Amino acid sequence: MKYLSTIIIASLTMSSAVSFADDTSLGFPLGEKSKLHTNLHVGIAYDSNATRGQAGAELEGVKTRFSPTISVSVPGSAFSFGLNGGINIDQFVDGTAPCGREAGDGSTTCVGGFAGFSIRGGGSNSILGFEIDGSVVATPTEILAPPSASADGSTTNSVRLLTDLGADELLNPAVNLIAAPTFVLRPGGGALEFRVGYNMNITNYSELGEEERHVGRFEAKLKFLPRTAVVLNADFGSWNGTDVGNNTPLKATPYNLTVGLRGQLTNRLSANINAGYGDTLNEDSNFAQQSPLANATLRYMFAKGMSLDAGFDRMLNNSLREFSYVSNRARLNGSFEVAERLSLALTSSYEWREFASGQPVTQAIAGARVSYLFFKFMNAGLTYQFLDQSFEGTEAPSPAAGIAVRSFTRQLFMFSTEFRY
Numbered sequence: 001m002k003y004l005s006t007i008i009i010a011s012l013t014m015s016s017a018v019s020f021a022d023d024t025s026l027g028f029p030l031g032e033k034s035k036l037h038t039n040l041h042v043g044i045a046y047d048s049n050a051t052r053g054q055a056g057a058e059l060e061g062v063k064t065r066f067s068p069t070i071s072v073s074v075p076g077s078a079f080s081f082g083l084n085g086g087i088n089i090d091q092f093v094d095g096t097a098p099c100g101r102e103a104g105d106g107s108t109t110c111v112g113g114f115a116g117f118s119i120r121g122g123g124s125n126s127i128l129g130f131e132i133d134g135s136v137v138a139t140p141t142e143i144l145a146p147p148s149a150s151a152d153g154s155t156t157n158s159v160r161l162l163t164d165l166g167a168d169e170l171l172n173p174a175v176n177l178i179a180a181p182t183f184v185l186r187p188g189g190g191a192l193e194f195r196v197g198y199n200m201n202i203t204n205y206s207e208l209g210e211e212e213r214h215v216g217r218f219e220a221k222l223k224f225l226p227r228t229a230v231v232l233n234a235d236f237g238s239w240n241g242t243d244v245g246n247n248t249p250l251k252a253t254p255y256n257l258t259v260g261l262r263g264q265l266t267n268r269l270s271a272n273i274n275a276g277y278g279d280t281l282n283e284d285s286n287f288a289q290q291s292p293l294a295n296a297t298l299r300y301m302f303a304k305g306m307s308l309d310a311g312f313d314r315m316l317n318n319s320l321r322e323f324s325y326v327s328n329r330a331r332l333n334g335s336f337e338v339a340e341r342l343s344l345a346l347t348s349s350y351e352w353r354e355f356a357s358g359q360p361v362t363q364a365i366a367g368a369r370v371s372y373l374f375f376k377f378m379n380a381g382l383t384y385q386f387l388d389q390s391f392e393g394t395e396a397p398s399p400a401a402g403i404a405v406r407s408f409t410r411q412l413f414m415f416s417t418e419f420r421y
Contacts, residue, residue: 026376026377026420026421027073027421028421030072030074031074033074033075033076034072034073034074034075035072035073036070036071036072037070037071037072037073037420037421038068038069038070038420038421039067039068039069039070039071039086039418039419039420040067040068040069040418040419040420041065041066041067041068041069041416041417041418041419042064042065042066042067042416042417043064043065043414043415043416043417044062044063044064044065044414044415044416045062045063045064045065045412045413045414045415045416046060046061046062046412046413046414047060047061047062047063047410047411047412048060048409048410048411048412049408049409049410049411050063050092050096050098051098052387052389052406052408052410053408054406054407054408055407055408055409058408059096059098060096061092061093061094061095061096061098062092062093062094062096063090063091063092063093063096064090064091064093065088065089065090065091065414065416066088066089066091067086067087067088067089068086068087069084069085069086069087070084070085070086071083071084071085072084077123078121078122078123078126079119079120079121080119080120081117081118081119081120082117082118082119083115083116083117083118084114084115084116084117085113085114085115085116086113086114086115087111087112087113088110088111088112088113088140089109089110089111090109090110090140091108091109091110092108092109092110093108095108096108098110099140099173110140111140112137112138112139112140112173113137113138114135114136114137114138115135115136116133116134116135116136117132117133117134117135118131118132118133119131119132119133122184125186125190126184126186127185127186127187128184128185128186129183129184129186130181130182130183130184131180131181131182131184131197132180132181132182133178133179133180133181134178134179134180135177135178136175136176136177136178137175137176137178138173138174138175138176139173139174139175139176140173173205173206174203174204174205174206175203175204176201176202176203176204177200177201177202177203178199178200178201179198179199179200180197180198180199180200181197181198182195182196182197182198183195183196183197190223191222191223191224192220192221192222192223193219193220193221193222194218194219194220194221195217195218195219195220195221196217196218197216197217198214198215198216198217199213199214199215199217200212200213200214200215201213209241209242210241210242211239211240211241211242211250212238212239212240212241213237213238213239213318214237214238214239215235215236215237215238216235216236216237217233217234217235218232218233218234218235219231219232219233219234220232221262225263226264227263227264228261228262228263228264229261229262229263230259230260230261231259231260231261231262231274232258232259233256233257233258233259233260233274233276234255234256234257234258235255235256236253236254236255237252237253237254237255238251238252238253239251239252239253239254239318241318241319250282250283250318251282251283252280252281252282252283252288252318252324253281254278254279254280254281254316254318254324255278255279255281256276256277256278256293256316257276257277257278258274258275258276258293258295259274259275259276260272260273260274260275260295261273267301268300268301268302269298269299269300269301270298270299271296271297271298271299272295272296272297273295273296273297274293274294274295274296275292275293275294275295276292276293276294277290277291277292277293278290278291278293278315278316279316280316280317280318280324280356282318282324282356287324287356287357288324288356289316289324289325289326289356290316291314291316291326292314293314293315293316294312294313294314295311295312295313295314296311296312297309297310297311298310298311304337305335305336305337305343306335306336306337307334307335308332308333308334309332309333309334310330310331310332310333311330311331311332312328312329312330312331313327313328313329313331314326314327314328314329315327315329319355324355324356325353325354325355325356326353326354327351327352327353328351328352328353329349329350329351329352330349330350330351331347331348331349331350332347332348332349333345333346333347333348334346334347341372341373341374342370342371342372342373343370343371343372343373344368344369344370344371345367345368345369345371346367346368347365347366347367347368348365348366348367349363349364349365350362350363350364350365351363351364351365359391359392360391360392361389361390361391361392362389362390362391363387363388363389364386364387364388364389365386365387366385366386367383367384367385367386368383368384369381369382369383369384370382377419377420377421378417378418378419378420379417379418380415380416380417380418381415381416381418382413382414382415383412383413383414383415383416384411384412384413385410385411385412385414386409386410386411386412387409387410387411388408388409388410389406389407389408389409390407391406391407
């Protein structure tokens, strides 16, 4: 089989609608300010298409979820440190066996997890500072990139059922290694800020191959009005992929350059606009793509805990087998505190991708989550998630970065409870 079910970081930035963030009484003290937090997330769900199969090949099932996590926070004004980690166990209770199915008959038990750390040196107004983030993730799990290990522990490990659709990859499990060190310079009293960093992302798929992404990045930000800044971003990378099925090494040296504005237009309305140019610079020039880049986001705060944001992204990305694609994505998200303890989160996006082969693929995503905070240490919620993907033509393009490139529809219903201390 030449399908590639990989992982995407979708634009679904939905956290648990009701958070434990503001309760400082939670956690086991490890010192004067340091704390250890524990989480336990349990749930039951119905998945209409666990392996994202084409019409007639769907594998539906009922599963239970058991996900314990732990985090350590060491806050400080000049130096802070955080750790987090967790295990995710999905057990299909009706005999469905989708886990690792690409490698054989599959299993009814899917086990994954993550571990991460975060180090911060220098305060927000320091002339010099540094940031180091790192993590390792084994799918399937709820999230591809774990939340940054928080220095105050307030939001670390919060359940994000609508985030990173595709990280719950069952067909072809993967191990993902991520590292991101950054050096920060703030001359001129903080009005000017420079950030120089490096990103490493190495993904190894159990049956399909592996890819490495090494990216050097530079950001310059100049504040010229209250709550307004002009931002320059540039990155240059080295991308390597090995396709086990075709035994083909893939190489590219992509770059992206954008300039934009970030600003608070009114007390309730903020905007982020960027434009630029990028090139995938694939070693095989027949599959290279160049394109203007754009990003625009508008966010409106109705009141505390009530917000709506809309945006558009035009991006370039390299991928296994298809080498690269251009993406156009529109998105709309909302978060609403319906009552003191009741919250509603909504998300939606529509994406159109054109691969280097010339074949377009469309993807529609929608989700909703209702959460209720029963106690300071317990919340519960109901989540619905929808994904529809289709391609034009008689044959699907070869597998590419993201969920398997084929036409399918998937729906997920989950009831879950989270306990935190």
